[in-house]
Each structure stands twice: as structure tokens, then as C-alpha cells.
Amino acid sequence: MQRRLALLTPLAAALVATGCASLSPAMGLSPAHWDAFNRAQIEGLIASLGKGSPGYNATRSPYVVFDWDNTSVFLDIEEASLIYQLENLAFGATPAQLEVALRKNIPKKDFLPAYNNAAGKPVNIDLVVPDIVASYTWLYQNSSTLKGSKPLAAVKLDPNYIAFTTKVRYLYEAIGDTFDHDTAYPWVTYLFVGMTEAQVRKLTADTVAWQLKEPVVKVKWISPAALPGQAGVVSVSWKNGLRLQPEMQELYAAFRNAGFDVWVCSASFVDVIKEISSNPAFGYNNPPDRVLAMELERDANGVIQPEFRRGYDQTQGPGKTKNIQRFLVTKYGYGPSFIAGDSEGDQNMMADFADTKKVLIVNRLRDPKTDIGKFSAMAVQNYGKPDTRYLLQGRDDNTGQWVASQLHTPLGATQGKALK
Incomplete structure (x- = not known):
């Protein structure tokens, strides 16, 4: 394969260089490539539940859950x-x-x-x-x-x-x-x-x-x-051509700085996600012990075995909900305030928790017959309404960057669209 240096946006370059920007909740999110309505909705959520809100209790902090592949980063x-x-x-x-x-x-x-x-x-x-x-x-x-x-x-x-x-x-x-x-x-x-x-x-x-x-x-x-x-x-x-997602790097920091606990729930292998999400060089700075992901058996020396970890649910589809219920709801006593994902593997956790106020869907033009396709359609229908649960964020697969709208542009295409 041809090798060349990746072209990062100024925000991405700054975040990668510094690990992740230290963002004061009062500063809000950088516009960058956010859809403006989505950004305002998430800033409102942070303001209403974070440290600056009247009801904030550090002993009962709110928490958020992010998918990883094609959500926190571009590609898998x-x-x-x-x-x-x-x-x-x-x-x-x-x-x-x-x-x-x-x-x-x-x-x-x-x-x-x-x-x-x-x-x-x-x-x-x-x-x-x-x-x-x-x-x-x-x-x-x-x-x-x-x-x-x-x-x-x-x-x-x-x-x-x-x-x-x-x-x-x-x-x-x-x-x-x-x-x-x-x-x-x-x-x-x-x-x-x-x-x-x-x-x-x-x-x-x-x-x-x-x-x-x-x-x-x-x-x-x-x-x-x-x-x-x-x-x-x-x-x-x-x-x-995997890319780090600067808007997500900043969003992780914004939630943390506002007193939310940030969790990753991914269908990739746990050690892979621990590294990319916690290594300061990659800008997300999420503690490795705040990862729920696919687990395998290991021998007495820690050597990985080709067998799924006994007693564990796969962290995909209904299994994401089961893991959140098992490890997070039992820990906090309530569900996540915010969830982000992109695929059918995320649709269960997007819908299953009454405590979830907002759901961010990274638009990949999912099948309209699937739940996430239906959630995406709801985001389009309810765009601009402050009480909407689902937010659809656009992306251009030719660059790996978000776009300031709901539209998704597939690799090789020149025009984006909101729904499949």
C-alpha cells in the first residue's frame, strides 16, 4: 500500500499533540464539524446534568457510554x-x-x-x-x-x-x-x-x-x-485509513470535565480498546478500567486462549445492554445519561435505558428496516425539536471527517444524504 502522512484538521492535530484538550464545560464544544443542533443539544445536556447544575451530586455522578468503532474513531x-x-x-x-x-x-x-x-x-x-x-x-x-x-x-x-x-x-x-x-x-x-x-x-x-x-x-x-x-x-x-475523531476526543473531555463518568462499550477485543482509548498519544484519555468489550479466556500466565470468557455476554447487540446493566447499572443504580453509536450492534443500548436523555448516532446510512435505521429517521423527523432523543451526525467517508450536518457521504460519492 502507498504510504503518506495523514492530513489532520487543526483541531485534530492539536488534540493529538496534547493528548486531549482540557475543556471547561462553560466553554462549550468547538464547532469544528459538528451539526450545530446536535452540538447545542449535547451542550444543553452537559449543562443540565453536569457540575454546574443545581442537582449535581458527585457521589451520584451521571455517566455516558460510547461505542468505539466508527463512532469514537473513523473505521474499525x-x-x-x-x-x-x-x-x-x-x-x-x-x-x-x-x-x-x-x-x-x-x-x-x-x-x-x-x-x-x-x-x-x-x-x-x-x-x-x-x-x-x-x-x-x-x-x-x-x-x-x-x-x-x-x-x-x-x-x-x-x-x-x-x-x-x-x-x-x-x-x-x-x-x-x-x-x-x-x-x-x-x-x-x-x-x-x-x-x-x-x-x-x-x-x-x-x-x-x-x-x-x-x-x-x-x-x-x-x-x-x-x-x-x-x-x-x-x-x-x-x-x-483509520482516523482519530477530534470532535469525539473533545466530547470525552467535556463530559469528564463536567463531572460525568465516561465509559466505552465496544464489540472489539478489550485489550485493543483499552490501548487506543487510554493511550495519551491518541487523545481520548479514557481510563482503561472504564472499558466494556469482548473478553477471552487466558491461562495462568495471561496468555490469550481462543475461547470466549465464560460467564460473560458478548458486547454487541443485546449483549451491550446486558453488560451495561451488569457492570454499570448495578454500580450506579441508574442508566447512562447519554449513548453514542453507529450500527445495529448499538441499537439495543440506545433504546433500553429510561435514564438516557440523548443518543448520538454517527450516520452510516443504516438499513431503514433496522432499529437504528428507524432511530435515524426519527432524528431527521425531529430535527430542531429540543425534546428529541436521537441526534444524527453526518460524516464524509472520503476524508474520515464529520460534516456540519446530518448527511453521510459514502467513500467514492460526492453527495451526502441523511437516510438510506
């Missing part, structure tokens, strides 16, 4: 971390451990027709995993990043590298589109098997530093015809 840190893992062969698994992780809870049925191979034939887990494991075994024995002695640059010239990286990324996409969220969401986290929290957090920090230098583009990988394996030649595309 879990997906970006997977690409970094693949490009740098940053894995802790043996070939045998990787095979267990790849197959974990995945049905043997064929993937959707959109994931047929180049010859038009269906692909399933039993066809693609042997190909991945065979290539990974060669890489494991040869790459200096694993157990071999060859430099990574030399290993990347071998078709096993291209086959491995492409087919793992393809498998992530195929599983996500073919199977339900309970099956698909934990799968990518299992690829951290054999690593420790410190290793995952370093990988995350390296991923962010790398992504900020990448262009915002759509990337396509194709597996090599010289090494078709059992699955055949496959291809996969995705959006690249």
Missing part, C-alpha cells in the same frame, strides 16, 4: 489491527493453535454466493482453513517475525504470504456476512491466541500509528493463482 480498530497483524505477521499462535482459532464455532455450510471463488465455486470453512494453515506453516518456519530466520521483506515475496494474508482477511469478511453476529463477532478476537495483553496493546498502538499515515481508500487483495489450494483464488476488499 479491530479490523485495522487484523490488517497490521497480517502485513507484519504479528501472531503468537502455532499453526495448530491458529487452526483451532480459525475454525472456532464456524458452521461447515458454504459462504454466501458473493464469496464464491474466482471460478464461481462455493467456499466453506473446510476448504479455506487448510489453505491458510498450510501457508502459515511455511511462514511460521521461515519468517523472522515468527520462528524462522528470513527477514519479513523476503518472506513477503513468496506466494504463501499473499495467500495467507488474503485468505484470512477474506475469511473474516465471509464469516461476517454469512453467519449471525454471535458467531462472527468473537471470531476475529481468537486470532490473538498465544499473545499477552501487553503484546496486543503494543500491536494496537503500532496499528494506529501506521493507519494515520495511510490514505483513506478502498483496498483489494487477490490470492495468488500460483497457489490456489482447495478454496481456489479468492479476493477481498475493505476500507483503509
